[in-house]
Amino acid sequence: MVLRERTHGGETDADLYARGTATLLAAWEEYARGARDAAVQRLPGVAAAVFPHGPERGVYNNAVLVGGLLRPERAAALDAMEEAYAAAGITRFAAWVHEDDVAMRADLEHRGYTLDETTRAMGLTLDELRVPRPALDVAAPDWAEYLRVIEVPVDLLADADHAAFHVVVARLGTESVAAAMAYDHRDDCGIYNVGTLSHARRRGLGTAVTALLLHEARDRGRRTASLQATPMAERLYATLGFRDLGRILEYVPER
Known part of the structure; x- marks a missing residue:
């Protein structure tokens, strides 16, 4: 490539x-x-x-x-x-x-x-991170609540070692409404499954939970961050300093 x-x-x-x-x-x-x-x-x-x-x-x-x-x-x-x-x-x-x-x-x-x-x-080099650390109201990093907020099956990865992942769940009032997960591999931190419940969107919460994960990754000594952005989220990640590394095309076989 x-x-x-x-x-x-x-x-x-x-x-x-x-x-x-x-x-x-x-x-x-x-x-x-x-x-x-x-x-x-x-x-x-x-x-x-x-x-x-x-x-x-x-x-x-x-x-x-x-x-x-x-x-x-x-x-x-x-x-x-x-x-x-x-x-x-x-x-x-x-x-x-x-x-x-x-x-x-x-x-x-x-x-x-x-x-x-x-x-x-x-991708992003974390020493270039310029956005301030967000002041978020975060809930305990509960796996079940994380799954609920990103709207996936409640038994997804039920037997995985959840401590291997860094989960952030953000609240609006008393309700958990936005979440994301990070995974460290060597010097890189992957950001995955950023999601906000529909009624809480357009408040910058997806940007904020991603920014918090980036700051926490830098605190853990990671040098870079990576993700795969949906078309809807590309602009969000660009505002945080992520660089465009090209599209990933997903091909499926004939049914």
């Missing part, structure tokens, strides 16, 4: 993208440790998160394809990905590819995959 070689805080865009991908895969591995028969299979040219059961099956069956492979390597990576999911009885999964990897995109489309969703990879 081709990323601009801008350097800020000693990190190029390519550095930040690689860090973010490594953190994402490490987070998926942590999820897998708390889900039945789940695993992240690191195969030649692809890392496939395989979650055969429970609510996790509908959320985490994603594969990250390595960029810049030669044609035989691309074919082998796609074969390995498909075999991993077929062996687990999984027919619905998403193959993630960076938008710059035109050859892999063409190979996926040739196999009948269609583009389903896109997110934008974004």
Whole structure:
């Protein structure tokens, strides 16, 4: 893939993208440790998160394809990905590819995959964090309340080690209305699942919980932060200083 070689805080865009991908895969591995028969299979040219059961099956069956492979390597990576999911009885999964990897995109489309969703990879060097630490009314970092606020199944990752994650739940009055989670991998902090209940939106709470997680990550000694932004949230993260690292295209197989 081709990323601009801008350097800020000693990190190029390519550095930040690689860090973010490594953190994402490490987070998926942590999820897998708390889900039945789940695993992240690191195969030649692809890392496939395989979650055969429970609510996790509908959320985490994603594969990250390595960029810049030669044609035989691309074919082998796609074969390995498909075999991993077929062996687990999984027919619905998403193959993630960076938008710059035109050859892999063409190979996926040739196999009948269609583009389903896109997110934008974004990264930040934490010594460049300029937004002030927000004064938030935060609740105790309760896992069940976090799941309720981000509106996912109440038994998601029920058996995971919740202490491995850094959860922030923000209140409006007496109600918990916004939440997000962070996961540290080496020097990077991944920010995931930022959500605000519909009646509490447009108050800056999503920005505030993200900013708080960034400050806490810097306090823990992390050097960078990473995330995958939905189109709706890209501007929010840009205001916090996150750099655009290109779109991630999510391809799904024919049903």
